[in-house]
Amino acid sequence: MKKKHAHFTPAQTIALSFLLGIAVGTFLLSLPISAAPSHHISVVHALFTATSALCVTGLAVVDTGTSFSAFGQGVILLLIQVGGLGILTFGTAIALVAGRKITVEEHLRLAAQLNILQTGEAKQALKKIFMYVLVVEAAGTLLLYGHFYGNVRRLQAVS
Numbered sequence: 001m002k003k004k005h006a007h008f009t010p011a012q013t014i015a016l017s018f019l020l021g022i023a024v025g026t027f028l029l030s031l032p033i034s035a036a037p038s039h040h041i042s043v044v045h046a047l048f049t050a051t052s053a054l055c056v057t058g059l060a061v062v063d064t065g066t067s068f069s070a071f072g073q074g075v076i077l078l079l080i081q082v083g084g085l086g087i088l089t090f091g092t093a094i095a096l097v098a099g100r101k102i103t104v105e106e107h108l109r110l111a112a113q114l115n116i117l118q119t120g121e122a123k124q125a126l127k128k129i130f131m132y133v134l135v136v137e138a139a140g141t142l143l144l145y146g147h148f149y150g151n152v153r154r155l156q157a158v159s
Contacts (some may be wrong), residue, residue: 025050
């Protein structure tokens with residue numbers, strides 16, 4: 001007897017990936033370790049925050065800096081990163097780094113998410129995306145570090 005495997009279209013896979021990401025993010029943000037001391041994050045607030053972070057809208061119903069612990073803020077940062085790069089893009093990159101071959105079906109899904117017509121271009125596009133992201137985020141980090149470091153030094157000189 002032949003087993004039937006569930007085959008999803010690329011659009012269905014992307015939607016299911018987002019739903020799974022939101023569910024995992026909601027669970028992690030609902031944990032007591034995600035809340036700052038003397039704060040409680042309700043499941044509704046965790047759901048809204050996880051959805052907003054993964055879909056990269058930037059909306060928040062609670063103050064992220066004061067309501068979430070470092071762990072919770074890390075979860076939010078990871079959700080933003082994964083959402084910004086795209087769930088399938090991120091998953092495929094992890095698979096490539098781990099040395100796993102990408103199947104034709106995975107190439108099709110990645111090409112659909114990246115809006116690429118030829119699946120052969122998907123791997124090259126993925127490398128370019130990660131290089132651009134790495135360079136831009138590193139530059140942003142250095143600029144922000146310089147700005148905040150300068151402000152801290154000025155504040156220390158005043159006090």
